[in-house]
Amino acid sequence: MQMIKYISAFILLIVSLTALSQPELTYQKVIGGTSNDIATEILQISDNQYVVSGYSRSSDIDLAVNNGLFDLLTFSTDSLGNILWRTTLGGSLDDAATSMLATADGYLLCGFSKSSDGDVLANYGDNDGWLVQLNTDGAAVWQSNLGGSGSDIINDIVAIPSGGYMVVGSTTSTDIDLDGNYGGQDVWVMRIGGGGAVVWSKHFGGSGDDVGRSIIYTNEQYIITGYTFSNDFDVSGNHDATGLTEDVWVLNLDIDGNINWQYCAGGSSGDEGEDLVAINDTLIAVVAESRSLDGDLSGHYGGSTTRDIWVFFMHSDGNFITGHHFGGTDDEVPGSIRLEDSTRLIITGSSESNDIDVSAHFGAVGVSDIWIFQTDTSLTLQWENNFGGTGMEFCSGIVALGDTNYIAIGQTRSTDNQVLLHHGFTLNNDIWFMRLGSFPTPCAPAFTSPLSDVLTCFEDTVSLTAITEPAAQVYEWHFPDGGSVFSNYSNSLVLAPVPAGLDSTYFIVAKSLCGFDTSTIAAFRTDEVIAPSIFPLLSPSLCDSGEVLLHFTPEAGFTYAWYFNGEPIPDASGSSYLATISGDYSVLATRSENCVNFSAPRTVTYETDDAIISFSGPANLCASESVTLSTTLDEDWSYQWFYNGDTLVGAVGAELIVTETGNYSVRITISDSCFSNSITVAVINETPVASIMANGDTDICLTGSVLLNTSVTGIGYSYQWLQNDIPITGATTIGLVTLDTGYFALEISNTFGCSDTSEAIYVFTSCPEDTTTPVGLSPDLESIAMLLYPNPAATTLNMEVTIPGAINLPVRILDLQGREVYLEWMVFNPATTRYQVPVEVLSPGMYILQIPGSSPAPFVKE
Structure with missing residues (x-):
């Protein structure tokens, strides 16, 4: 169709609007867990209920379940982002919701699934298109996987007034629900009946890649936008006939999937349609990303590789009307376009710029902020604002509440600036729930009372409360001495249990987007409960008076209870207790329910001091055949001896003659209730067994x-x-x-x-008797005086030798095992008295030096 540029008469009738002041981020909340969580769409159900779709890898904090990789995610919140219900569905591979719509009985989600297990009933191969119907409480009612053995994705869904749904996406399949493919990806459109049944399925495009991203119904027509690299089959008019860059592709179908018209919008550098909205029965607004400055575009802010957000109008008959690009000299990417009223459009997405249309930027170069702006139907920028921190942000959906108030949904990786809290690592996305509008008065929180000191113990449960006016959005609980910081959206912090090492001072920082306040500092004492010590310390006996007074020193803040043999004693809660029965007594000290400790038990007995056993001689039978054991003699006492723990029959006197080795003890009974047990003594029979x-x-x-x-x-x-x-x-x-x-x-x-x-x-010696001395050693030389020094020696050992005549003798060095480690023959004569022996090569230790006729001389090598 030949492009016709004109300005419709009804646009000329629109009165220019005075630019409105930009809305501020007045409230925010991150939702998700410590892994990646992405939002794709938000719907307003009522003034205090919203439903969000997306996908998630988390299974903690706000999200309890993950089946593996990404799961389809849907949740409902109130107007402050508090979760009302949540649903995650999927299997062990990637599954996601790309969009959704509200139905009479719940919510219909579209997206894709690669799984064939878990919550996913089937898979044809690679990605399948996936439809999931939920009821109003988020429970799955039915699901349907669609497509073929290639990769199939559903990106958007729209209701058909007469019943059923139309979905759009992309496909590479040629089987099952698809009857062909032009090449690469084709735009995929299906009409769906009740329960996900396929009415018809068609593919559109050409031999290049073609993708459908959004679909709307208007004036009995279904209009799709996306992009195309093709210029054949269903596609004509592409601004780059080489197929190297893409055009925005706008496609108009009737109820049976027949093409009414198609249009390639853009220029020669690459442009992709993201979303579209019907302004009225004849006017369509499309939002796209664009790198071009020719064709349908009259300008571009950045270089040929950077993207602007491009908004253009088309007539419902397929004619291009006009367009305008928005952004700065860096990248801008659209997320959604919504009709706020008959004359204003609201566009969401992201921006990396800080110039031209974009008034500010939080992050570094190449890191995007959320960017939201409003334009009228003459494409004049009314207001714009960026949101986020130094991490990466993107906004995928928005709901207009009226009076320049909005709720937007997106994702963030930031931990600073306007993002007051973040779950997990900064490389992971949290879903970001945002309220835009005007700040209330007053806005910044202020503490209204000082903090109180806390006295608790490890493993106890403690609840702390921050009182500010007005309430803050995020509270940070700092324990600087313990090195811990806890952050949450509630003004109360429950530590259940109190972690070890948290003994510290503490303070609270209350944060809102318009300011913060810091509380006073208070003490947070986390002592362990010190168990009381029961006196007397030595095991007390009932023998003397029949009773023992047990007592301990109490501490303030505790209650106490006496126990006997592990059972509580009724009404015994004082610091002392009069024991009249033998057994184990202990005290339970209690500060709170989980803050308790038992004392060590104190055993009350009928025993007196240990009986003493004496020996008549050594307790070793090697020197004699027996040894006599004896203990204190008293004619009023009775005795019983034990051998290796067993009763020795008949051994009932104060003495015991022992002839066997073993362990012996005695028990003395002093009265009917008093007795004394000795310690056990050992009788041995140990004789050395000599060997050399x-x-x-x-x-x-x-x-x-x-x-x-x-x-x-x-x-x-x-x-x-x-x-x-x-x-x-x-x-x-x-x-x-x-x-x-x-x-x-x-x-x-x-x-x-x-x-x-x-x-x-x-x-012995094998030498003949007449040669027992070395040859030449006469009998008068058989007594040679020798002195060694230094001793210890490091490198050289000096020998002082006095000898009456010349002779050749061996000098030997032996180690302590008798091994010869050095041998040298030396000539000794009366004229020389000092001789040197090298010992540097010897290992440190003790050695013996020998020469015939002299006593062996020990020395130490250092």
């Missing part, structure tokens, strides 16, 4: 010595080395280095006088 070993060869012909030692050790053990059954003087350690031959053994004794002697080890 030789570290090295027991033939000392070549080594000149051998190290003998033992691994038998114990508390109180003593040692004596024997040579040929004769004690060696001074040989009383666990090791012995011998230069002599013979039979060597070790006697090991304990403190009880019990001992054992090891098997003997024979040390």
Whole structure:
């Protein structure tokens, strides 16, 4: 159809309106959880009820259920954004509501579903179009998945006056509910009957991608907007015949899905239709995003890659009338267009600009604010305002309440400026409920009374209340010493239970969009309840007088109750109690319902002091065949001895002769109700089992010595080395280095006088008797004096040796296991008295140096 630009006569009759003052954000509330939550549409049901559609990944805070990835979300709120009911539907994959409309019996949502489980009954493949009918309470009545095995999405829905619905979206399918495809995505339109039954399903477009985003009914026609990359089949007049950029596509259908007319609006740089509204029976307003400055557009604010919001009018017969672009030099994106009255349009979306039509911007470059503006039907900007914080915002829907008051819905990632609260991380969206209008007077909250100190304990439940006039929109509860901040929309905070570590001062910040106030500072004490200590501390006995006075020191703010063997004692709530029965007594201290603690039990008995057991000798049977145990003798007392916890029959005297090892105790009965139990004593029979070993060869012909030692050790053990059954003087350690031959053994004794002697080890020499000394060592050289220094030594050990004649002798170093770690032959003569032995390569420890004719000399290597 040839484009005709004209200004309709009825537009010329519209009187210009004086620009209105811009509405302010007077109230806001975030809705959702700690994951991503998106709103797509808002409907006004009454003065105090609104219904919002969208999709969500959250399952906490305001949203209780998530089936996996995104779920379709619908909820109802009052005029302050308080949730009246909520519904999440979906399966394990992505499911979403893109739009909805109110029906006679509830709400019909459209969108898409990729799931085939959970709440979703079926799936044809990839995304299916999805219709869900809810009743007025948000409960699902019926659902229908539509499309084919490709990707199918429903973006909008409109009621047919004669019954049923018309839906629009996009499809790549060619089967099931679709009979073909022109290429890529096609615009998909379906007429739906009762219960979601398909009356007819058609696809429109060309060989490029074509998407339908919005549909309206007006004057017995169905008008669709979206965008197209095509210029063939159903599409003609695209401003870019190459198919590289898109045009806004406006399509007019009759009730049977036949095309009445189609129009490609825009220029050569890329333009997409988002929403449209009928101003009257013959005038249609379309909102789009546009990068173009030619074709149907006469200008563009930014560069060729930035988008303006473009509003244009079309006649119901398909003729383009006029348009105007709005925004600044950065990106603007539309979300919705609504007819506020017969002469004013309200447009929502987002803006990244701070110039031309956009008067302010909260975020950084490239981060969008919500942008809402009003234009008249001559496309003159009446007012505009941006909303949000330094995060990303977008507005998808709005309801006009009259007198420049609105309720808008969108999403936000901000935590500052006008966004007073945010759930989860800043990369996640919260749904943002907004009231626009004029601030009331007074507006900023003010605290009317100081805070009170709080005394509680961990795990208790505490309710705090902030009193301001007027009420605030958000309250922040600060506990600076405990490092905690709690934020909510209520003027009360319930800590159930009080978390550990919250012992602090606290204060409250009450916030509204027009100001804030900070309360006084008060104490928040979260002590644990200290259990009382019952006196006397030692286990008291009833033996002396038949009664014991138990008592404790009470603290202010507590109530107390005495318990006996875990059960409460009636009417026993004082700081003392007279006990006349043996058992366990305790006290329950109570500050509040969950703020309690029990004392440690105090046991009242009929026992006197512990009986004492004495030994006639060592409690070790190794030194004798028996030991006598005895306790205090009194002819009026009776006795009973126990062996390993069992009663010893007949052992009823004050003495007991023990011949078996084990544990013994005695119980003395002083009177019918008084007795004394001893501690348990052990009788043992422990004798050392001696054994020795030789570290090295027991033939000392070549080594000149051998190290003998033992691994038998114990508390109180003593040692004596024997040579040929004769004690060696001074040989009383666990090791012995011998230069002599013979039979060597070790006697090991304990403190009880019990001992054992090891098997003997024979040390010998294989050298002939006439060569037991090295060759050249005459008998008068067999006694050589030697002195070692420094000791300990680090690198070099000096030997001072006095020798009457020249001789060549081996110098050996042994470790404590008798292993030779160094050997050097040295020439000794009377003219030299000092010789050096290198020890740098030795590991730190104790060693023995040997030369024939001299006693082994120990030294320490550092």
